[in-house]
Amino acid sequence: xxxxxxxxxxxxxxxxxxxxxxxxxxxxxxxxxxxxxxxxxxxxxxxxxxxxxxxxxxxxxxxxxxxxxxxxxxxxxxxxxxxxxxxxxxxxxxxxxxxxxxxxxxxxxxxxxxxxxxxxxxxxxxxxxxxxxxxxxxxxxxxxxxxxxxxxxxxxxxxxxxxxxxxxxxxxxxxxxxxxxxxxxxxxxxxxxxxxxxxxxxxxxxxxxxxxxxxxxxxxxxxxxxxxxxxxxxxxxxxxxxxxxxxxxxxxxxxxxxxxxxxxxxxxxxxxxxxxxxxxxxxxxxxxxxxxxxxxxxxxxxxxxxxxxxxxxxxxxxxxxxxxxxxxxxxxxxxxxxxxxxxxxxxxxxxxxxxxxxxxxxxxxxxxxxxxxxxxxxxxxxxxxxxxxxxxxxxxxxxxxxxxxxxxxxxxxxxxxxxxxxxxxxxxxxxxxxxxxxxxxxxxxxxxxxxxxxxxxxxxxxxxxxxxxxxxxxxxxxxxxxxxxxxxxxxxxxxxxxxxxxxxxxxxxxxxxxxxxxxxxxxxxxxxxxxxxxxxxxxxxxxxxxxxxxxxxxxxxxxxxxxxxxxxxxxxxxxxxxxxxxxxxxxxxxxxxxxxxxxxxxxxxxxxxxxxxxxxxxxxxxxxxxxxxxxxxxxxxxxxxxxxxxxxxxxxxxxxxxxxxxxxxxxxxxxxxxxxxxxxxxxxxxxxxxxxxxxxxxxxxxxxxxxxxxx
Numbered sequence: 001x002x003x004x005x006x007x008x009x010x011x012x013x014x015x016x017x018x019x020x021x022x023x024x025x026x027x028x029x030x031x032x033x034x035x036x037x038x039x040x041x042x043x044x045x046x047x048x049x050x051x052x053x054x055x056x057x058x059x060x061x062x063x064x065x066x067x068x069x070x071x072x073x074x075x076x077x078x079x080x081x082x083x084x085x086x087x088x089x090x091x092x093x094x095x096x097x098x099x100x101x102x103x104x105x106x107x108x109x110x111x112x113x114x115x116x117x118x119x120x121x122x123x124x125x126x127x128x129x130x131x132x133x134x135x136x137x138x139x140x141x142x143x144x145x146x147x148x149x150x151x152x153x154x155x156x157x158x159x160x161x162x163x164x165x166x167x168x169x170x171x172x173x174x175x176x177x178x179x180x181x182x183x184x185x186x187x188x189x190x191x192x193x194x195x196x197x198x199x200x201x202x203x204x205x206x207x208x209x210x211x212x213x214x215x216x217x218x219x220x221x222x223x224x225x226x227x228x229x230x231x232x233x234x235x236x237x238x239x240x241x242x243x244x245x246x247x248x249x250x251x252x253x254x255x256x257x258x259x260x261x262x263x264x265x266x267x268x269x270x271x272x273x274x275x276x277x278x279x280x281x282x283x284x285x286x287x288x289x290x291x292x293x294x295x296x297x298x299x300x301x302x303x304x305x306x307x308x309x310x311x312x313x314x315x316x317x318x319x320x321x322x323x324x325x326x327x328x329x330x331x332x333x334x335x336x337x338x339x340x341x342x343x344x345x346x347x348x349x350x351x352x353x354x355x356x357x358x359x360x361x362x363x364x365x366x367x368x369x370x371x372x373x374x375x376x377x378x379x380x381x382x383x384x385x386x387x388x389x390x391x392x393x394x395x396x397x398x399x400x401x402x403x404x405x406x407x408x409x410x411x412x413x414x415x416x417x418x419x420x421x422x423x424x425x426x427x428x429x430x431x432x433x434x435x436x437x438x439x440x441x442x443x444x445x446x447x448x449x450x451x452x453x454x455x456x457x458x459x460x461x462x463x464x465x466x467x468x469x470x471x472x473x474x475x476x477x478x479x480x481x482x483x484x485x486x487x488x489x490x491x492x493x494x495x496x497x498x499x500x501x502x503x504x505x506x507x508x509x510x511x512x513x514x515x516x517x518x519x520x521x522x523x524x525x526x527x528x529x530x531x532x533x534x535x536x537x538x539x540x541x542x543x544x545x546x547x548x549x550x551x552x553x554x555x556x557x558x559x560x561x562x563x564x565x566x567x568x569x570x571x572x573x574x575x576x577x578x579x580x581x582x583x584x585x586x587x588x589x590x591x592x593x594x595x596x597x598x599x600x601x602x603x604x605x606x607x608x609x610x611x612x613x614x615x616x617x618x619x620x621x622x623x624x625x626x627x628x629x630x631x632x633x634x635x636x637x638x639x640x641x642x643x644x645x646x647x648x649x650x651x652x653x654x655x656x657x658x659x660x661x662x663x664x665x666x667x668x669x670x671x672x673x674x675x676x677x678x679x680x681x682x683x684x685x686x687x688x689x690x691x692x693x694x695x696x697x698x699x700x701x702x703x704x705x706x707x708x709x710x711x
Contacts, residue, residue, distance in 0.1 A: 060650070244282075466498070566598070594617070645687070
């Protein structure tokens with residue numbers, strides 16, 4: 001093949017490092033030429049940092065949650081849950097600080113945040129001892145900032161269409177003076193989402209049960225957040241933020257249970273159930289922070305208070321389907337209150353090429369749960385049910401501190417840290433007169449080193465030890481019903497788990513590869529237990545002795561043409577789980593992989609087309625096999641009026657292929673197959689409009705480790 005001449009061109013700084021330039025007249029690929037431009041990916045202490053604003057890979061993304069779906073090292077499940085490093089739920093930071101939001105609030109916020117407002121995303125899958133020991137992973141979102149005086153506004157709206165529709169509306173306003181910065185953020189979301197569950201359940205020599213469940217959830221969410229930053233002088237800054245979030249949900253869940261004998265020749269019973277639910281949540285929070293900086297010395301103080309009140313009323317109605325005869329009927333009334341207070345102080349001093357940092361943190365959380373059940377008696381009156389009713393409280397106090405040291409020796413940077421956390425907790429199952437009290441101290445070291453060969457090559461190695469405390473719902477020793485014959489029960493005797501892991505990361509230009517290996521002890525899990533006499537399926541909590549894990553991830557951009565960018569991501573996972581179950585030991589080694597391909601096409605007249613595909617291979621654990629699945633998304637973007645108006649249309653999960661199917665491995669114990677389906681196949685219309693003279697973006701309210709766990 002004859003070699004052609006290529007001319008040198010300047011490219012936008014946001015374009016990928018690997019450019020496969022097709023030039024000149026022939027439309028077929030004659031030769032691949034790789035050129036270097038400014039990096040859209042870099043490493044920070046071994047953590048991948050990816051530019052967002054102006055990055056063509058994210059131009060068609062309707063919001064930041066969709067950006068995260070395409071970010072290497074991050075995955076989003078069908079319910080909007082965020083994970084890094086396989087199945088680790090990360091803390092989400094805004095400009096270096098964690099944000100005060102529940103998981104549902106966080107999803108709504110990320111959906112309301114357009115990519116154009118985000119400078120970069122840093123993915124930290126192995127946080128150091130500086131951070132709370134609960135943080136096994138961190139996603140730090142850096143917002144775009146500008147010191148311009150004046151005001152700025154942004155409206156972002158999304159409409160989701162499936163069988164039903166869901167709408168999200170967010171308005172952000174900020175006003176910046178030389179001394180003060182004010183902000184107001186408000187949003188309103190409403191609509192209906194659906195969910196389906198199907199299961200086959202069979203034990204040897206027992207009945208065969210088939211379950212079908214359909215659920216509609218109509219929700220309304222209002223939120224308001226306001227704050228002010230006072231820049232007293234070049235050294236001192238004071239900020240305060242207050243927020244409120246109000247959520248209501250009316251859920252209708254209907255199901256059927258079709259049961260036959262073991263050879264399916266005789267019907268045992270055929271029942272139908274109804275479970276209408278009224279749910280409401282009220283959140284109030286306030287955050288105050290102060291910072292002082294003088295030459296190489298920095299001091300930061302953060303105080304936070306959060307109050308959450310959950311209320312839920314359920315009806316559980318079970319009938320014989322052929323005759324419509326009422327078999328059972330009970331009601332529940334839940335009141336759950338959570339109060340959290342935290343205070344922390346951090347100081348650092350720069351000494352030449354070295355940095356010394358230390359900090360202290362105090363946190364206190366108080367959670368109270370009161371759920372009352374009333375059962376319909378033979379006299380057609382509802383009578384208090386003491387067997388199901390529940391009063392449970394959990395109080396937790398944590399004192400933590402850390403010291404870290406960082407120094408640079410030419411191209412080599414070394415970080416070392418040590419953290420302690422003293423936990424005092426009391427769980428009180430009032431209705432069972434059972435109190436569990438704990439007091440333990442843990443030392444948690446970390447270490448990392450990074451060597452920069454040149455601008456194109458970096459190598460990083462890190463180690464950390466983490467703790468995972470059980471959340472309130474895992475400790476509460478009472479029933480939480482999914483259906484009349486299906487519920488899970490908490491375990492107040494659960495121990496925290498501890499994870500030690502090492503991570504090796506290498507970057508060559510925009511190609512990033514990382515390998516992580518580790519071991520977790522006292523793993524927190526749930527397991528199924530079926531009673532063949534009552535046909536009740538319980539999910540119970542326990543600590544597994546250990547699990548070993550490893551995962552290898554790589555991402556690489558390729559430019560096929562000026563108008564065609566491809567980013568590939570490949571990840572492989574290994575899990576070795578030691579699981580005692582029903583007087584047997586199951587220790588299986590499970591391997592699986594995931595492949596993502598993101599293609600961006602720059603079309604004429606300013607249109608951008610995006611095709612994103614994700615495939616997950618067969619996976620699971622020692623008890624269950626999770627079957628393969630895939631998803632394909634298509635989106636189109638166009639900006640108008642000097643990019644002030646941004647419009648996008650997307651069709652996510654085009655082939656409705658992202659349901660989750662599980663199968664119990666050990667048929668000699670139980671043949672259990674189940675499928676979860678969510679309405680993630682949706683048409684999405686997005687509109688964003690920016691107005692005003694300033695681009696100043698105030699700091700977001702901050703979130704604590706305890707708020708992540710109080711769910």
